[in-house]
Amino acid sequence: MKNVRFDALQSVRGLAALVVVLRHVLACYPLSSHSATVIVFFLFNSPAAVTLFFVLSGFVLTHSLVGQDFSAETVLTFWTRRVFRILPALMVVTLLSALFTRTPLANWPVAGSDPSMEALLPYHMPLSPGLLAKCLASVSSALVPQNWTVAVELIAAAFFPFLWASSRNESRLFLPVALLALALSICAPAGGKGLPFIYGFSFVVGIIAYRGWQNTNVILTSAGVLLAAVGMSLPTTLLTEPETLGAVFNSPKLAIPETICAGFLLFGLARNGAIAGLLSNRMLLWLGDISFSLYLVHFLVIAIAGRLLSPILPAFSMPVREGMVFCLTLLIALPLSHLLYEKVERPANRLGHRLSSLFQSQRRIS
Numbered sequence: 275m276k277n278v279r280f281d282a283l284q285s286v287r288g289l290a291a292l293v294v295v296l297r298h299v300l301a302c303y304p305l306s307s308h309s310a311t312v313i314v315f316f317l318f319n320s321p322a323a324v325t326l327f328f329v330l331s332g333f334v335l336t337h338s339l340v341g342q343d344f345s346a347e348t349v350l351t352f353w354t355r356r357v358f359r360i361l362p363a364l365m366v367v368t369l370l371s372a373l374f375t376r377t378p379l380a381n382w383p384v385a386g387s388d389p390s391m392e393a394l395l396p397y398h399m400p401l402s403p404g405l406l407a408k409c410l411a412s413v414s415s416a417l418v419p420q421n422w423t424v425a426v427e428l429i430a431a432a433f434f435p436f437l438w439a440s441s442r443n444e445s446r447l448f449l450p451v452a453l454l455a456l457a458l459s460i461c462a463p464a465g466g467k468g469l470p471f472i473y474g475f476s477f478v479v480g481i482i483a484y485r486g487w488q489n490t491n492v493i494l495t496s497a498g499v500l501l502a503a504v505g506m507s508l509p510t511t512l513l514t515e516p517e518t519l520g521a522v523f524n525s526p527k528l529a530i531p532e533t534i535c536a537g538f539l540l541f542g543l544a545r546n547g548a549i550a551g552l553l554s555n556r557m558l559l560w561l562g563d564i565s566f567s568l569y570l571v572h573f574l575v576i577a578i579a580g581r582l583l584s585p586i587l588p589a590f591s592m593p594v595r596e597g598m599v600f601c602l603t604l605l606i607a608l609p610l611s612h613l614l615y616e617k618v619e620r621p622a623n624r625l626g627h628r629l630s631s632l633f634q635s636q637r638r639i640s
Contacts, residue, residue, distance in 0.1 A: 280334070281559060282543040282550035287330055288561030288568075289553075290323035294420075295572040295607065297323075299600045302391045302576060305592055308516075315516040321523040322506040322532045324423055327569075328473050329536040331427060332480020333544075336438055340488075344439040351630040356431040358626025361412070363618050364424055367570040368409045371417040374574060375399045384580050386587035386595055394419075395577045419573050422469055429470045430477045441481045443489075452478050459526050472529050479537040487544045494542030499549050502542060505535035560612075567614035568607055575607040 297320035305311045335352075342348050374380055374395055381397035395417070408414035412424040440447040455478040462471035486492065494502070509528040510516075522528070543550045561568075579602040580587075587595045 278337070280337070280544055281554035282546065283330060283334065283540060284562035285553040285555075285558035286540075286543060286562075287327070288558055288563075288565040290326050291565035291569045291572075292561065293318045293323045294320045294569060295576075295603060296600055298572065299576060299603060300596055302387050302394070302580065303592055303596045303599060304388050305596075311516045312511065316507050316511045319507040319510055321510055321528065322536070324420075325473070325476055325529055325532040326506065326536045326539070327423065328426065328430070328476035329480040329483065329533055330540060331430070332434075332437075332477035333484045333540050334480075335434055335477075336441070336481045336484040339435070339438050344435070344442075347633045349435045350633045352435050353431065354630040354633075355623070355626040356434075357428070358622045358629070359619075360424060360427055360431075361410075362622035363567055363570055363614055364412060364418065364421070365410050366614060366618050367567075367574065368406075368417050370571070371395055371574045372401060372406060372409075374577065375401065375417075379578065379581055382581040383584055385584045386590075386592075387580055387584075391577070391580050394573060394580075418570060420569065422466060424570075426470050426473050430474060433474075434477060437478060437481060441485055448481075452482065456530070459530055462526060469524060472524055472526055473533075475530065476533045476536070479533045480540070483537040483541040483544075486541050493545050493547065494538065496548050499539060499542035499547070502535045502538040506532050506539065564608070564611040564615045567611035567619060571610055571614065572603065572607055575603050575610065579603045579606060 297315070297318045300311075300314060300318070305314065335356075339348070339352065375397060380395060384391040399416070401416070405414055405416055409417040409421065412418075412421045412428060415421040418424075437451065439445065440451045455475045458471040459473070459475040462468035509531045510523065513527060514522055543553070546554075576599065579599050583595075583598055583602060587598065590598070
């Protein structure tokens with residue numbers, strides 16, 4: 275079971291990252307039609323995609339721990355590998371973003387866009403050593419706006435081995451742990467400090483989805499998989515307005531139903547049905563490989579693309595502007611993400627594995 279590959283889930287990760295990129299381009303170049311905006315945001319729902327990332331982390335991290343004992347060695351190994359999986363790429367993108375703000379390109383005007391584009395990595399933005407250190411550690415989102423999601427991943431990683439241990443067959447703790455995670459999500463305080471509580475339930479649902487796949491023979495039909503995918507977009511469509519979504523997208527009333535639908539989606543795709551087969555092609559798997567770097571670097575690239583195209587964008591309608599910025603963003607971001615994956619992510623992962631092997635060596639020596 276340890277050697278099972280979830281190709282469809284890898285592809286879904288890549289598609290979710292692509293949805294986030296497109297959604298943020300659309301936010302920077304908003305449509306004037308409310309009904310068109312509702313439709314576009316339903317089809318390309320970035321808050322639901324981010325929730326999917328967290329549920330998917332719970333699923334694949336549980337799989338990575340299959341067959342291991344719950345021990346100090348296991349916990350330290352997990353923590354080491356997780357830090358080296360996440361932080362190196364973030365640090366490189368953070369430094370690239372800081373460098374961009376010191377280039378003449380950052381001072382180019384941003385025409386034909388939402389005013390928020392002006393605030394995206396502005397020229398010579400104030401950047402003290404303390405603020406830079408916070409950005410590098412994912413504590414601040416000044417240089418990488420989506421840093422809060424990385425912080426949630428790191429906080430979840432600190433607790434995840436204990437969540438995984440409680441979900442093993444011989445443990446009776448998982449039900450109360452899952453209910454506690456749900457209660458904390460419902461009652462989470464507003465603001466950044468509440469985000470780990472809101473999305474902690476997503477990691478728990480990822481564990482549940484994996485245990486369901488592992489311990490049952492239930493198969494979710496293609497219709498069920500599609501229904502789960504649609505269900506992920508319904509909360510934001512029915513309960514919010516796209517123009518004000520930025521202020522409420524991480525509300526528990528949205529995150530919890532998104533999480534549950536994401537759990538069903540991953541459970542269904544893990545069974546390798548018809549839809550999973552369609553997703554398991556080389557191009558989508560490659561997109562899944564580079565998805566983390568793509569997710570991290572896309573705001574920087576949007577800032578670059580918007581400034582490069584600024585002289586000609588006002589001559590076109592807003593949908594054309596969106597298409598032009600999105601295409602140029604992909605032309606830059608995809609090869610850059612591949613480079614980051616090959617030269618930063620993979621070497622860092624290998625280093626994390628080598629360092630974590632020291633814990634195993636120490637155990638053998640003792």
